[in-house]
Amino acid sequence: MSNAFARRLQIDNPIFLAPMAGEAAKAPLVAAVSNAGGLGVLGAGYLSPEKLLATIAEIRSLTSRPFGVNLFVMEPGVRDPRGADEMARAMARYHAELGIEAPALPSHLEENYLQQIDAVLQAKVPVFSFTFGVPSASVIDALKGAGAFLMGTATTVDEAIDLEARGIDAVVAQGAEAGGHRGTYLSEDFNGAMIGIMALVPQVADAVHVPVVAAGGIADRRGVRAAFALGASAVSVGTAFLTTIESGVSDAYKLALTGPGSRKTGVTRVFSGRPARGVRNRFMEEMHEFESAAPMYPVTNALTRDMRRAAGQQGRAEFLSLWAGQAAPLSRNWSVAQLMEELREGLDPSVRASSPGAA
Ligand SMILES: Cc1cc2nc3c(=O)[nH]c(=O)nc-3n(C[C@H](O)[C@H](O)[C@H](O)COP(=O)(O)O)c2cc1C
Incomplete structure (x- = not known):
């Protein structure tokens, strides 16, 4: 070596x-x-x-x-929004919980x-x-x-x-x-x-x-x-x-990484439309039926952006994409x-x- x-x-x-x-x-x-x-x-x-x-x-x-x-x-190109309406309907209850406008696909993907x-x-x-x-x-x-x-x-x-x-x-x-x-x-x-x-x-x-x-x-x-x-x-x-x-990440995210919940991570498409590993949370569990139906990246990523932003501001980790690897429980605040x-x-x-x- x-x-x-x-x-x-x-x-x-x-x-x-x-x-x-x-x-x-x-x-x-x-x-x-x-x-x-x-x-x-x-x-x-x-x-x-x-x-x-x-x-x-x-x-x-x-x-x-x-x-x-x-x-x-x-590479820039046409993105396929199929499935976005259905997903937006399913997400409406989370937007209501967060007190923000109903989900809609933004023009800036x-x-x-x-x-x-x-x-x-x-x-x-x-x-x-x-x-x-x-x-x-x-x-x-x-x-x-x-x-x-x-x-x-x-x-x-x-x-x-x-x-x-x-x-x-x-x-x-x-x-x-x-x-x-x-x-x-x-x-x-x-x-x-x-x-x-x-x-x-x-x-x-x-x-x-x-x-x-x-x-x-x-x-x-x-x-x-x-x-x-x-x-x-x-x-x-x-x-x-x-x-x-x-690290500039929110306290809610840091807490999720160091808490016992981080022993359970999973790979999901429901936040972005592309498989990614994160700490399992409510959005991942409840939106499970969209694992295959969620529109491809970056459409789903754009669709969940407002929810994730509001969740970050309100400290609601259940709606954040808590990306983390399987060794997350080894993380320390130092x-x-x-x-x-x-x-x-x-x-x-x-x-x-x-x-x-x-x-
Ligand atoms: C929050 C987060 C965001 C990530 N974003 C990117 C990225 O923008 N580009 C990239 O190549 N990999 C990205 N990755 C993957 C990492 O570069 C790397 O492969 C991974 O963190 C290694 O595993 P570990 O988290 O267990 O250390 C991301 C990982 C995390 C946890």
Whole structure:
């Protein structure tokens, strides 16, 4: 083992903040991880190009170290709203409970991915990562031309091979344990792509020559040690960072992650239209019949947006998408530096920088 991968990224330790779009996508958390010697990655999928540029500028004001930006690969096109009316009718009772207007599909479904890419190119980010697909060859060339190191998300060995073949610099092997959306893109068979990192990481490491980043269920030194034993060159940790002091997520979300309910997570389509893992809650349970009927992402995501926003303001966790991985109960309310130190303890001494922030 060596820390060649960390050196290539010009970071101290090969520990990444997993990109997390939504509430957690804020500059202070990203910068705190980079400042602690890891790689902070901004989940920018829901940010407008202007907000994306402003957040990158804020990250740069908080750290001089490398960081990453992550986007959902969603080529612009016509979205299929079938099923939205039926779902809106079923959701009306929740809007009434929250005291907000009846649900309706907004005209603004999502941010424009190609405009987001333009912002990333303009900002010349050191690392660019992505999920839900692979950017086109011309976008890949442009990003490389702008000096970005590219990382793509794979949930199967086939996806890892595909990413390497398209010239991606590192593969994030996202295990079934992972919180948030599944990155699966080569097949519609999301169930078939639910492979735990114990099985996925060694197979991906055998199948590709580029560095493999393990993501899913890693929350302490034991997980880090295991991931490296399986053939990973870095780890990407999401859920465990959500409860840190620097994380900008709501108290209701933090409580749900550290409470006993977080022992039960599930993969659902009812919040966004795309399978994602989160703490089981009332909306997931009661809307179960829409698991297959919910319109495809991003339609359902747009349809549930008002409900989720109001629930956040009112501290009603039963209506929030509480994205979390299967190791959520290991989360603690402590600082990024403390969590980074815990994770660093799992690195082999040949990989670990001598002291946090040593480079
Ligand atoms: C709240 C949340 C939001 C996420 N958003 C994104 C995202 O925008 N882009 C992405 O590639 N992965 C996203 N993920 C997946 C993570 O990058 C990563 O795969 C996952 O957090 C790893 O599992 P863990 O949460 O058990 O550590 C998200 C995960 C969570 C928990």
